[in-house]
Amino acid sequence: MGAGSMNITSENKTNAHVAVFEFEGRPAAPIKREVKISVPGKIAIAIVLFWVAMCFVGPLVAPYREADIVADQTFAPAGESCSPFRKGVCSFHLLGTDYLGRDVFSRVLYGSRTTMGISVAATLLAYVIGVTFGITAAIRGPKLDMVLSRINDVFISIPSIMLGLVVIAAVGTSIPILIVTAGAIYSTTVFRLSRAFAMDVMVTDFVEAARARGEGLWWMLYREILPNIVMPLATDFGIRLIYIVLFIASLSFLGLGVQPPVADWGGLVRENIQGIAYASWAPIAPALAISSLTISINLIVDEMSAKSGGKLAKSLLK
Amino acid sequence: MIHRMIIKRIGIGLLILVAVSMLLFAATEILPGDLAQIRLGQEATPETLNALRKQLGLDRPATIRYFEWFIRMCRLDPGESLFKEGGMAGAQTVRELIADRLQNTLLLSCIVAGIAVPIALILGLLAAMFPTSIYDRTITFVTMCLMSVPDFFLATVLILVFTVSLGWLPSIVTVTSYKSVGHMLYVLALPIVTLCLKIFGQIARMTRAAVLNVMSSPYIEMAILKGLPRKYIILKHALPNVISPIVNVIAICIAYLVSGVVIVEAIFGFPGIANLMVNSVHGRDMPVVQACGMIICTAYVLFILAADILSILSNPRLRHPK
Numbered sequence: 001m002g003a004g005s006m007n008i009t010s011e012n013k014t015n016a017h018v019a020v021f022e023f024e025g026r027p028a029a030p031i032k033r034e035v036k037i038s039v040p041g042k043i044a045i046a047i048v049l050f051w052v053a054m055c056f057v058g059p060l061v062a063p064y065r066e067a068d069i070v071a072d073q074t075f076a077p078a079g080e081s082c083s084p085f086r087k088g089v090c091s092f093h094l095l096g097t098d099y100l101g102r103d104v105f106s107r108v109l110y111g112s113r114t115t116m117g118i119s120v121a122a123t124l125l126a127y128v129i130g131v132t133f134g135i136t137a138a139i140r141g142p143k144l145d146m147v148l149s150r151i152n153d154v155f156i157s158i159p160s161i162m163l164g165l166v167v168i169a170a171v172g173t174s175i176p177i178l179i180v181t182a183g184a185i186y187s188t189t190v191f192r193l194s195r196a197f198a199m200d201v202m203v204t205d206f207v208e209a210a211r212a213r214g215e216g217l218w219w220m221l222y223r224e225i226l227p228n229i230v231m232p233l234a235t236d237f238g239i240r241l242i243y244i245v246l247f248i249a250s251l252s253f254l255g256l257g258v259q260p261p262v263a264d265w266g267g268l269v270r271e272n273i274q275g276i277a278y279a280s281w282a283p284i285a286p287a288l289a290i291s292s293l294t295i296s297i298n299l300i301v302d303e304m305s306a307k308s309g310g311k312l313a314k315s316l317l318k
Numbered sequence: 319m320i321h322r323m324i325i326k327r328i329g330i331g332l333l334i335l336v337a338v339s340m341l342l343f344a345a346t347e348i349l350p351g352d353l354a355q356i357r358l359g360q361e362a363t364p365e366t367l368n369a370l371r372k373q374l375g376l377d378r379p380a381t382i383r384y385f386e387w388f389i390r391m392c393r394l395d396p397g398e399s400l401f402k403e404g405g406m407a408g409a410q411t412v413r414e415l416i417a418d419r420l421q422n423t424l425l426l427s428c429i430v431a432g433i434a435v436p437i438a439l440i441l442g443l444l445a446a447m448f449p450t451s452i453y454d455r456t457i458t459f460v461t462m463c464l465m466s467v468p469d470f471f472l473a474t475v476l477i478l479v480f481t482v483s484l485g486w487l488p489s490i491v492t493v494t495s496y497k498s499v500g501h502m503l504y505v506l507a508l509p510i511v512t513l514c515l516k517i518f519g520q521i522a523r524m525t526r527a528a529v530l531n532v533m534s535s536p537y538i539e540m541a542i543l544k545g546l547p548r549k550y551i552i553l554k555h556a557l558p559n560v561i562s563p564i565v566n567v568i569a570i571c572i573a574y575l576v577s578g579v580v581i582v583e584a585i586f587g588f589p590g591i592a593n594l595m596v597n598s599v600h601g602r603d604m605p606v607v608q609a610c611g612m613i614i615c616t617a618y619v620l621f622i623l624a625a626d627i628l629s630i631l632s633n634p635r636l637r638h639p640k
Binding site: 153154157158159161162165166167168169170171242246249250253254255256266269273276277279283284287288290291294295297298299302 | 330334337338341342345346348462463465466467468469470471474475477478481482483489573574576580581584585595596598599600602604607611614615618619622
């Protein structure tokens with residue numbers, strides 16, 4: 001809609017003789033879509049960018065290596081930590097040390113890579129599976145749609161953490177298994193959404209026109225359907241990413257996700273949970289890291305869906 | 319018509335349960351190595367393996383074993399655990415393992431639902447009554463934060479504040495014999511608060527959205543334009559149409575509670591069914607995993623089913639078909 005009125009105005013500007021569209025009291029056309037981001041939105045974007053950057057440069061910035069035991073004192077408070085056994089041996093730890101005397105700050109930085117890497121990979125997988133089947137169901141007639149939707153209904157009516165536990169009980173745990181499991185589990189919601197969006201598009205006039213022109217399957221997919229469902233799905237991508245981060249973190253927290261010594265935010269909380277008693281940063285810092293990431297993504301999604309008229313937000317609530 | 323809808327919905331619910339049971343059973347079948355191998359572990363020799371397989375009936379086809387297992391599940395007798403626990407002679411039956419823990423989990427969930435649902439409903443309704451006010455924005459933001467943080471973060475912070483700093487509440491909940499209601503609430507306080515905070519966000523947010531959705535519909539606008547008093551609009555026009563989505567929200571959130579309890583039980587060491595399931599997953603004790611999974615999934619499916627039926631029943635448009 002916005003693009004249409006934009007064309008008309010630009011035409012008016014360049015070709016003055018096309019006066020057809022000029023009339024008195026014409027409402028100002030939305031020439032440029034103004035992108036205004038609220039302050040919390042900006043902070044959220046900064047936090048997400050920070051963690052994304054840490055995924056790439058974290059190991060370079062981190063003061064110590066992931067699995068190195070660097071201090072004699074376990075659960076040391078933030079700041080300078082001096083060895084109780086060796087005189088004069090001190091080291092600085094921004095967030096203290098963990099249950100083995102490793103640097104918490106470094107481990108959290110390393111953990112960003114594991115947690116976000118797995119989550120993003122799983123979300124992408126969920127999208128590939130979900131969108132492919134969702135659009136297929138919408139295009140390929142009611143019979144296939146019926147079958148796919150019923151299968152989907154079964155998977156969607158099992159709590160995701162239960163499915164995860166059962167799969168891990170059966171096949172064990174490793175990073176590829178985590179990615180595939182999370183991707184498969186969350187593809188159910190993506191399937192439902194993309195099927196619903198694609199169904200909406202399938203009944204529009206332009207799709208009918210394309211059909212009448214005799215366009216093939218790929219044209220329909222790439223030129224008619226995908227462009228129209230990409231925006232709402234992009235917003236959902238954020239939501240799905242949050243769920244998957246929480247899912248992976250929960251499994252790791254239960255000791256069934258990423259295995260030590262690889263640092264992963266959920267796992268970091270688990271291994272350092274005893275540190276709560278010493279008010280150590282070790283269990284709090286990774287938990288804070290997850291929370292800052294998920295809350296920020298949520299804020300950005302809110303910002304995006306507020307821009308797209310809130311219609312999407314409603315459809316997501318179902 | 320309404321009866322047919324409900325019966326159809328119940329039918330779908332039952333079908334889903336059967337499908338879930340197939341999935342849970344299939345999970346054991348794709349195991350690398352079978353139950354006999356897990357049970358024997360290091361002591362496995364070809365002879366003992368074969369003997370145990372015969373004893374457990376693993377030499378028969380999977381479909382037959384599935385039906386046997388399914389029938390046993392329906393008769394609430396899910397068989398034996400793979401491992402001995404607490405030095406007892408012979409394997410423990412899954413039923414013994416589950417019985418007490420199921421009670422604990424049910425108790426915890428009921429208390430949480432009883433506390434969280436009314437408060438969250440009121441908060442959500444208030445937020446919807448005064449949209450875009452400071453109160454509304456605070457509620458929206460806080461609930462959003464509560465929903466997007468991991469359960470164990472809430473639990474960790476609560477323990478840090480109430481156990482470590484203030485020393486008021488116990489952080490490990492292993493006691494299950496309570497002296498009085500007050501003692502029970504004291505022991506269970508932290509798990510209850512953690513779960514409540516988690517559910518609050520969901521219910522308050524969805525209630526607010528549901529009410530705002532109805533309040534922005536054309537017939538409410540019409541009622542406002544007619545000059546009806548505000549109270550009348552809310553009670554007579556909006557409320558009947560809001561009940562259905564809200565009932566739906568509550569049932570969905572209680573269903574969510576069923577799975578949300580996993581993390582909370584783990585962190586507080588609460589002797590509940592979800593904790594049992596997690597421990598069994600660690601030990602790959604498949605009969606227990608299957609039974610716990612089946613119970614939790616059944617509860618979940620039933621609550622979702624209840625949500626759908628209640629929303630059919632409370633939808634005025636379906637109750638009075640044209």
